Amino acid sequence: MNTPSVRMIASWNGLRAVAVAAEGLASGAPLLDALVKGVETVEDDPDELSVGYGGLPNEDGIVELDAAVMHGPTHRAGAVAGVRGVRHVSRLALEVLRRTDHTLLVGEGALKFARALGFPEESLLTDRSRKAWLDWKAELSTRDGWLSEAERRGLAPGAFGTARWAGSTDPARSSAVPGPGDSSTPPSAPFTYGTVHLSALDGAGEVSCLTSTSGLSYKIAGRVGDSPVVGAGLYADNAVGSAGATGRGEAVLQVCGAHAAVTRMGAGDSPTEACLWVLRHIADRTREKRLLDGNGRPAFNVTLYALRKDGAMGSASMHEGYEHVVLDERGARREPCAFLFERPRGV
Ligand code: GLY
Numbered sequence: 141m142n143t144p145s146v147r148m149i150a151s152w153n154g155l156r157a158v159a160v161a162a163e164g165l166a167s168g169a170p171l172l173d174a175l176v177k178g179v180e181t182v183e184d185d186p187d188e189l190s191v192g193y194g195g196l197p198n199e200d201g202i203v204e205l206d207a208a209v210m211h212g213p214t215h216r217a218g219a220v221a222g223v224r225g226v227r228h229v230s231r232l233a234l235e236v237l238r239r240t241d242h243t244l245l246v247g248e249g250a251l252k253f254a255r256a257l258g259f260p261e262e263s264l265l266t267d268r269s270r271k272a273w274l275d276w277k278a279e280l281s282t283r284d285g286w287l288s289e290a291e292r293r294g295l296a297p298g299a300f301g302t303a304r305w306a307g308s309t310d311p312a313r314s315s316a317v318p319g320p321g322d323s324s325t326p327p328s329a330p331f332t333y334g335t336v337h338l339s340a341l342d343g344a345g346e347v348s349c350l351t352s353t354s355g356l357s358y359k360i361a362g363r364v365g366d367s368p369v370v371g372a373g374l375y376a377d378n379a380v381g382s383a384g385a386t387g388r389g390e391a392v393l394q395v396c397g398a399h400a401a402v403t404r405m406g407a408g409d410s411p412t413e414a415c416l417w418v419l420r421h422i423a424d425r426t427r428e429k430r431l432l433d434g435n436g437r438p439a440f441n442v443t444l445y446a447l448r449k450d451g452a453m454g455s456a457s458m459h460e461g462y463e464h465v466v467l468d469e470r471g472a473r474r475e476p477c478a479f480l481f482e483r484p485r486g487v
Pocket of ligand 1: 188333334335353354355358364365366367386387388390458
């Protein structure tokens with residue numbers, strides 16, 4: 141039998157992570173340790189606004205992190221959610237898998253577990269993420285005491301001017317759907333559902349995966365998305381392959397996205413077909429007007445990543461224009477995602 145070569149697929153922000161993970165594997169590290177080592181480079185990056193240190197905080201200005209790992213050979217998973225003050229949550233998730241009989245620890249309990257293991261605690265806000273949060277607060281409403289940038293500079297009526305108390309006239313703020321940023325585009329606007337996902341196949345033909353995120357920016361404290369939920373933000377079945385998701389977690393949770401992608405591959409879909417199937421399912425089940433654009437399509441993005449046991453890989457986004465990372469014998473690189481909906485031309 142041919143020994144399969146190492147394959148990895150990741151979200152756009154996982155370029156360095158896959159390279160570091162591949163080095164770890166080459167030097168003999170177990171697959172999940174190698175993946176954690178790779179993703180720690182993203183969790184350490186202060187400029188990555190959607191993961192780890194420097195991730196955008198919740199509405200109270202506190203960073204809450206979620207992460208999960210899943211190990212194909214044992215079909216076991218470990219996950220943590222709503223963790224404050226610990227940046228390496230993917231390692232913490234791996235400790236849940238290895239040291240406990242449980243799968244998911246949340247909030248205070250997860251922090252207590254991290255303290256017991258000696259994980260360092262720190263503020264995860266950077267100057268950049270604090271400024272983004274303050275700007276978000278200031279722009280959020282004209283009915284609170286926070287002055288927007290325009291008001292501070294005297295370019296807009298102040299707290300006692302008519303516009304301020306008449307309510308926001310900014311149409312962007314009338315939408316309940318956050319901007320399009322997610323892990324498939326470099327973060328430009330400080331608003332994100334971004335996440336890092338990594339699915340991998342090692343030289344022994346075994347699959348595993350990992351997802352880590354600070355979740356939806358400015359979320360209500362305690363909100364947890366798809367990333368740490370096995371079957372939603374990630375799933376691995378050693379007989380079939382591995383998959384993960386980034387983007388609007390609520391949409392992925394409601395269709396068990398990663399599990400659906402692996403199930404579709406098991407039924408014969410290629411990885412790209414499996415990802416597109418999940419996206420069609422999300423689009424079909426998204427019924428609320430507030431979540432749809434003028435063409436009745438989801439106004440948010442989700443990207444799926446899938447890796448089959450034979451080494452085939454594929455990724456697809458709800459909308460055109462997103463990228464993912466692959467690693468194979470030609471090295472690590474970004475490639476365009478397949479997509480469900482074309483970007484409107486001439487816009
Ligand atoms: N996909 C990340 C989140 O929604 O939290």
